[in-house]
Amino acid sequence: MSRRRGFDRAFGFCLLFVLLFNYCLVANGSPAQSGHTLSDLHWHPATATWYGSPEGDGSDGGACGYGSLVDVKPLRARVGAVSPVLFKNGEGCGACFKVRCTDRSICSRRAVTIIVTDECPGGYCANGRTHFDLSGAAFGRMAVTGEGGQLRNRGELPVVFRRTPCKYPGKNMAFHVNEGSTDYWLSLLVEFEDGDGDVGSMHIREASSTEWLAMNHVWGATWCIVRGPLKGPFSVKLTTLTTGRTLSARDVIPRNWSPKATYTSRLNFFS
Known part of the structure; x- marks a missing residue:
């Protein structure tokens, strides 16, 4: 699946600097509608896939611009690419979600918590779908004990999700x-x-x-x-x-x- 990556290096190129300079003059910085909120405790339907290595952390940078932060704790193995409906042109970056698989034959009742670090604009994420593309590690953690590999072999899964507060113990902004x-x-x-x-x-x-x-x-x-x-x-x-x-x-x-x-x-x- 193609997705926008490597934005953390883009500022080093003169041409892109000029484009961003001009864009910054006219960009709209006003808040947008947030969609799913922290006060909404209901679970909503979606689909999920995984990317990267089977037990890996997933994203290499990502469209949010966090760069190498995605490879270390507390983001490590909790990263997720989301479809445009949740990415919100980047204003959804940093939001946290709980995601839980609904296939009782192989999934546990345990939800994984992911942090939006990337966008998946095409493929499974196209046509207005609500979709999560998770790290291999996060995807496998939704399985019953010992069945992470089998769950990853399923490919796309039905899931439910809801917003959850982000928590970074010991970290300040x-x-x-x-x-x-x-x-x-x-x-x-x-x-x-x-x-x-x-x-x-x-x-x-x-x-x-x-x-x-x-x-x-x-x-x-x-x-x-x-x-x-x-x-x-x-x-x-x-x-x-x-x-x-x-x-x-x-x-x-x-x-x-x-x-x-x-x-x-x-x-x-x-x-």
């Missing part, structure tokens, strides 16, 4: 400054947002200002602002897409910030 960022074009990627997991809007505030400047959603979990010269340190305010909760990290990005660096806040929604 972090902001990765994307490659290519400058004093006039700043691009941030949100990491380890617990609770809703998704982002509806982002703002930054310069140290010498009381004004919150709106950032625009570009793709995946990436947001940007074109303005300048921007002077750090920067505070970042994030509002979730699903419930509209807000968190402000004061001066989280220092005055001497640099592209490709990650800056961790002292906060998270469950802290």
Whole structure:
């Protein structure tokens, strides 16, 4: 199945930088409708497949832009590609779901928790279907004990799913400054947002200002602002897409910030 990968390296190419610069000027950063919510405890029907190695972690990067984070805990083996109806042009990135197989002949009653890190736009995920493409490890965990291999041999499975809060014990929210960022074009990627997991809007505030400047959603979990010269340190305010909760990290990005660096806040929604 083809899917968009390797976006984490895209900022290194000059042409793409120019395209994103122009797009950032006009992108709409306003929240969209969230669809399935955390308060909805009902299970909804869908289908699921798996990709990668049979016992592997699945995605290699992915369309959300998390890059190598998908290969290490707490994301490791919990990654999932979802169809466009859940991906929401990237605004669904970071959301967490419980997925459970419904075939009682081989599936346990146990649900697996996955984090949206990728999109599967075609194949099983086309035509408005609600579909999950899971890592081999996550897919196999839905089976009764010892039958993970047999379950993977089934290919596509009927499943049920529902939203669930994201939990990153011991982790605070972090902001990765994307490659290519400058004093006039700043691009941030949100990491380890617990609770809703998704982002509806982002703002930054310069140290010498009381004004919150709106950032625009570009793709995946990436947001940007074109303005300048921007002077750090920067505070970042994030509002979730699903419930509209807000968190402000004061001066989280220092005055001497640099592209490709990650800056961790002292906060998270469950802290």
